[in-house]
Amino acid sequence: xxxxxxxxxxxxxxxxxxxxxxxxxxxxxxxxxxxxxxxxxxxxxxxxxxxxxxxxxxxxxxxxxxxxxxxxxxxxxxxxxxxxxxxxxxxxxxxxxxxxxxxxxxxxxxxxxxxxxxxxxxxxxxxxxxxxxxxxxxxxxxxxxxxxxxxxxxxxxxxxxxxxxxxxxxxxxxxxxxxxxxxxxxxxxxxxxxxxxxxxxxxxxxxxxxxxxxxxxxxxxxxxxxxxxxxxxxxxxxxxxxxxxxxxxxxxxxxxxxxxxxxxxxxxxxxxxxxxxxxxxxxxxxxxxxxxxxxxxxxxxxxxxxxxxxxxxxxxxxxxxxxxxxxxxxxxxxxxxxxxxxxxxxxxxxxxxxxxxxxxxxxxxxxxxxxxxxxxxxxxxxxxxxxxxxxxxxxxxxxxxxxxxxxxxxxxxxxxxxxxxxxx
Amino acid sequence: xxxxxxxxxxxxxxxxxxxxxxxxxxxxxxxxxxxxxxxxxxxxxxxxxxxxxxxxxxxxxxxxxxxxxxxxxxxxxxxxxxxxxxxxxxxxxxxxxxxxxxxxxxxxxxxxxxxxxxxxxxxxxxxxxxxxxxxxxxxxxxxxxxxxxxxxxxxxxxxxxxxxxxxxxxxxxxxxxxxxxxxxxxxxxxxxxxxxxxxxxxxxxxxxxxxxxxxxxxxxxxxxxxxxxxxxxxxxxxxxxxxxxxxxxxxxxxxxxxxxxxxxxxxxxxxxxxxxxxxxxxxxxxxxxxxxxxxxxxxxxxxxxxxxxxxxxxxxxxxxxxxxxxxxxxxxxxxxxxxxxxxxxxxxxxxxxxxxxxxxxxxxxxxxxxxxxxxxxxxxxxxxxxxxxxxxxxxxxxxxxxxxxxxxxxxxxxxxxxxxxxxx
Numbered sequence: 017x018x019x020x021x022x023x024x025x026x027x028x029x030x031x032x033x034x035x036x037x038x039x040x041x042x043x044x045x046x047x048x049x050x051x052x053x054x055x056x057x058x059x060x061x062x063x064x065x066x067x068x069x070x071x072x073x074x075x076x077x078x079x080x081x082x083x084x085x086x087x088x089x090x091x092x093x094x095x096x097x098x099x100x101x102x103x104x105x106x107x108x109x110x111x112x113x114x115x116x117x118x119x120x121x122x123x124x125x126x127x128x129x130x131x132x133x134x135x136x137x138x139x140x141x142x143x144x145x146x147x148x149x150x151x152x153x154x155x156x157x158x159x160x161x162x163x164x165x166x167x168x169x170x171x172x173x174x175x176x177x178x179x180x181x182x183x184x185x186x187x188x189x190x191x192x193x194x195x196x197x198x199x200x201x202x203x204x205x206x207x208x209x210x211x212x213x214x215x216x217x218x219x220x221x222x223x224x225x226x227x228x229x230x231x232x233x234x235x236x237x238x239x240x241x242x243x244x245x246x247x248x249x250x251x252x253x254x255x256x257x258x259x260x261x262x263x264x265x266x267x268x269x270x271x272x273x274x275x276x277x278x279x280x281x282x283x284x285x286x287x288x289x290x291x292x293x294x295x296x297x298x299x300x301x302x303x304x305x306x307x308x309x310x311x312x313x314x315x316x317x318x319x320x321x322x323x324x325x326x327x328x329x330x331x332x333x334x335x336x337x338x339x340x341x342x343x344x345x346x347x348x349x350x351x352x353x354x355x356x357x358x359x360x361x362x363x364x365x366x367x368x369x370x371x372x373x374x375x376x377x378x379x380x381x382x383x384x385x386x387x388x389x390x391x392x393x394x395x396x397x398x399x400x401x402x403x404x405x406x407x408x409x410x411x412x413x414x415x416x417x418x419x420x421x422x423x424x425x426x427x428x429x430x431x432x433x434x435x436x437x438x439x440x
Numbered sequence: 441x442x443x444x445x446x447x448x449x450x451x452x453x454x455x456x457x458x459x460x461x462x463x464x465x466x467x468x469x470x471x472x473x474x475x476x477x478x479x480x481x482x483x484x485x486x487x488x489x490x491x492x493x494x495x496x497x498x499x500x501x502x503x504x505x506x507x508x509x510x511x512x513x514x515x516x517x518x519x520x521x522x523x524x525x526x527x528x529x530x531x532x533x534x535x536x537x538x539x540x541x542x543x544x545x546x547x548x549x550x551x552x553x554x555x556x557x558x559x560x561x562x563x564x565x566x567x568x569x570x571x572x573x574x575x576x577x578x579x580x581x582x583x584x585x586x587x588x589x590x591x592x593x594x595x596x597x598x599x600x601x602x603x604x605x606x607x608x609x610x611x612x613x614x615x616x617x618x619x620x621x622x623x624x625x626x627x628x629x630x631x632x633x634x635x636x637x638x639x640x641x642x643x644x645x646x647x648x649x650x651x652x653x654x655x656x657x658x659x660x661x662x663x664x665x666x667x668x669x670x671x672x673x674x675x676x677x678x679x680x681x682x683x684x685x686x687x688x689x690x691x692x693x694x695x696x697x698x699x700x701x702x703x704x705x706x707x708x709x710x711x712x713x714x715x716x717x718x719x720x721x722x723x724x725x726x727x728x729x730x731x732x733x734x735x736x737x738x739x740x741x742x743x744x745x746x747x748x749x750x751x752x753x754x755x756x757x758x759x760x761x762x763x764x765x766x767x768x769x770x771x772x773x774x775x776x777x778x779x780x781x782x783x784x785x786x787x788x789x790x791x792x793x794x795x796x797x798x799x800x801x802x803x804x805x806x807x808x809x810x811x812x813x814x815x816x817x818x819x820x821x822x823x824x825x826x827x828x829x830x831x832x833x834x835x836x837x838x839x840x841x842x843x844x845x846x847x848x849x850x851x852x853x854x855x856x857x858x859x860x861x862x863x864x
Contacts, residue, residue, distance in 0.1 A: 027666075027668070028666035028668075028677070029666055029668035029670075029675065029677070031468065031478060031480075031481060032465070032468045032469070032472065032478070032677070033464060033465020033466065033468045033469060034465075034668060034670075034675060034677070035668055035670050036460060036465070040457060040483070041456070041457020041458075041460070042457065044455065044456045044457045045456070045457060048456065054455060054456070054485075055484065055485075055490055056455075056482060056483065056484050056490060056493075056494065057455060057482070057483040057484075058480060058481070058482045058483070059464070059480065059481040059482070059483070060479065060480050060481075061478075061479075061666070062666060066479055066480060069480075069497075069501055070480065073493075073497045077493055089643065089647075090643070090644055090647050091643070091646075091647040091650065091667055092647075092650070092651075092654075093665070093666055093667070122644075136648075139644075139648040140644045140648070143644055143647050143648065143651075144644070182839075182840055182841070182844070219513065219514070219515065220514050220546075220563070220564045220567050220568070222515075223513075223514050223515040223516075223567045224560075224563040224564070224567065226515065226516070227516075241517070242451075242452035242453060242485070242486060242517055243515055243517070244451070244452075244453035244458060244459055246453075246459050251453065251458060253452070253453070253456075253458070302733075302754070304733070306740075307737065307740075308733070308736045308737045308739070308740030308745075308749065308751075308752075309726075309728070309732070309733025309734060309735070309736035309737040309740070309752060309754060310733060310734075310737040311733070312732045312733035312754040312756075313731065313732045313733040313734040313737055313754075313846075315732070316730075316731075316732030316733070316754075316756065316846075317842075317843070319807070319808050319809065319842055320809065321732070321756070322756060322757065325732065325754075325756045325757075326756060326757045326759070326760055327732075327753065327754045327755050327756040327757055327760035327764065328732075328733060328753075328754035328756075329751065329752075329753055329754070329764070330726070330733060330736040330737075330740075330749075330751045330752035330753070330754070331751050332736075332740065332745070332746060332749045332750060332751040332752075333746065333749075333750045333751055333794075335750070335794075335795065336750055336751035336794055339793065339794070339795075340751065340753070340764070340793060340794070369763065369764060370757075370759075370760055370763070370764070371759065371763075383743070384743050385743065385744065415606070416606055417606070418741075418743055419741070420606070422737075422740075
């Protein structure tokens with residue numbers, strides 16, 4: 017049997033969607049590594065009544081561990097510690113030693129701010145005294161920013177962490193070492209998890225394959241399979257206890273047999289990382305119109321991208337295509353800026369201007385304007401050019417709105433490049 | 441009194457963080473416009489037991505309306521409709537007319553796929569028959585993709601919507617016109633909401649201001665204020681009933697008095713939109729090193745960006761800075777690629793190569809490698825150059841990891857550009 021956990025994300029800014037929650041997903045991964053089953057994530061605003069309801073809900077669901085994020089700041093709307101203390105039936109007490117540690121952290125930070133907007137030291141220390149109020153008997157997690165966390169033992173055990181991911185993450189690693197958390201998670205099962213990724217297969221096609229696998233594999237019911245289509249990529253995640261590994265191997269064999277061409281990753285590797293490996297020893301340059309730098313920006317995501325990324329041109333205007341990439345103005349006049357000949361000329365221009373051996377060009381109509389009956393919004397032309405290999409040119413019609421078309425275009429470009437490099 | 445709502449987001453891929461939820465935030469905005477208070481968002485995997493627990497929790501919290509997203513697909517792990525029917529105590533029945541409509545939608549879509557990965561028509565129709573099973577007495581929301589939604593009247597009323605945002609959004613607009621939803625939301629209060637945005641003020645400084653405002657403004661308690669720091673921008677959102685408008689005006693006066701320089705928006709406008717307006721009639725070009733296209737990509741986000749965005753150069757390598765932007769190689773050797781003189785030369789190069797009147801250059805050390813004691817990771821140099829105005833050059837040290845530094849750099853660049861254009 018697996019230990020179960022729930023996550024309570026607090027903050028009106030998260031509830032109302034002004035800030036995307038990054039803690040829930042990160043904690044979900046960490047729980048999975050620990051073999052703890054995440055049952056629920058709940059999000060509420062800064063109202064103590066709503067936070068308390070969610071804590072009670074998770075406790076009623078029988079989770080062994082609750083993790084909260086957010087609401088530990090110095091402002092009056094930060095009420096998580098108070099609420100958790102009440103929920104756990106514990107008094108809240110001032111920890112004067114902790115208060116002194118927070119003061120030591122804050123003083124040097126204040127020097128960053130100067131001028132009429134700068135707050136005075138006393139004001140700030142008063143605001144932060146509140147952060148040294150902790151539930152009686154809780155284990156304190158020293159602040160990474162200015163907010164300490166706490167672990168409150170009990171059934172369930174509650175881990176209270178701050179909202180900023182760069183504070184929450186190191187504090188989580190300390191939290192799981194506490195006796196209270198170790199006891200809450202005792203006796204957990206370790207699960208295996210595997211992920212296969214595909215590109216270019218519709219979800220219904222996969223559903224058909226899974227039905228056939230279900231009929232063919234004896235222990236299929238021991239595999240917990242979830243599938244997800246996003247940005248044109250299909251992810252198949254399978255979770256199972258170690259002694260069901262043979263059933264997973266059989267599933268993988270079925271997927272390989274039916275979808276060899278669509279599978280690009282059997283170990284969960286992302287296309288971004290696969291490409292970073294394939295690009296080692298090469299020099300790549302981009303030429304982007306509608307995506308306007310998003311592809312170059314994505315290629316630069318991995319640390320050490322300077323090994324292979326020479327650079328790129330965002331040729332948003334036709335003049336930029338001509339001046340910066342050497343595209344023939346007559347070609348644009350004849351075929352239009354969104355056309356395969358122009359994409360090819362852009363890629364050739366990127367190769368030569370950057371002295372690169374690999375180039376990708378994207379030119380398309382992201383919308384909402386600019387579409388025509390022949391080239392509606394979503395029409396995007398791609399060209400992958402290799403100095404030492406073939407040129408691959410494609411035109412696709414991508415669904416969705418401006419932002420979807422632009423983001424999806426970078427994914428299509430990544431896959432065209434991957435196929436060119438892995439087969440070339 | 442306000443009607444209250446809860447949102448249930450289903451999907452193991454969302455719970456485990458492999459896919460970011462876009463529906464919760466979007467629905468939160470729509471509920472706000474309707475004057476409906478969003479109390480909770482809950483996220484669970486594809487297990488019917490967990491979905492049902494969350495529905496029961498929200499019903500126990502007394503919400504008038506529950507909206508679910510996801511779990512309407514053709515695969516066996518899509519169980520939301522079944523679960524909602526059980527929760528509402530209704531039978532599930534096949535709607536043959538709906539089944540025929542779904543078939544009409546699917547047939548032409550299949551022609552997109554060909555080759556060995558293509559599923560056959562019968563298989564797909566069988567998988568989608570499941571999508572025509574609906575709770576007895578529910579109002580059907582016609583599919584935008586292939587999955588229909590349903591509105592199940594009751595206390596609470598439940599609106600069941602598909603997961604893909606481009607399907608969910610138009611179907612929501614139909615859902616709110618149904619009698620069931622109108623009745624669930626009858627008698628709601630309309631709230632005002634205002635947002636002020638600032639840049640360059642620490643959160644504790646704002647906390648101090650809010651304490652002073654609390655002491656000075658009689659009806660301060662009628663303002664529900666939430667503050668949020670993200671990407672270096674501080675958002676202050678205030679929600680109040682219309683007859684508390686005078687208290688909000690007083691709050692705004694206090695903010696203006698103390699933080700005039702930091703406030704860049706009093707109506708919630710984002711820096712991106714403010715800049716798009718200011719750039720009208722101009723031609724901007726970018727020169728990016730560590731951000732590698734993210735700034736150009738962000739400038740291209742608004743529809744119609746081609747009015748002002750000429751293009752940009754991603755000069756990731758030193759060679760690209762020299763060849764594409766005409767930066768003097770000796771300048772790089774003398775000062776280093778991350779230096780104010782090189783940022784200025786990059787900006788001048790962008791102005792001249794694109795024939796632009798406005799340019800922004802960014803060169804920095806995003807990490808994790810490349811830092812030195814003098815120029816640690818996070819050191820970023822910016823230059824804003826106007827053909828008709830002054831050149832603004834700045835060096836900042838940004839916190840966080842590689843992705844944080846790169847994203848935050850684009851925000852700093854946007855604000856430097858905004859200040860140069862709005863005061864110039």
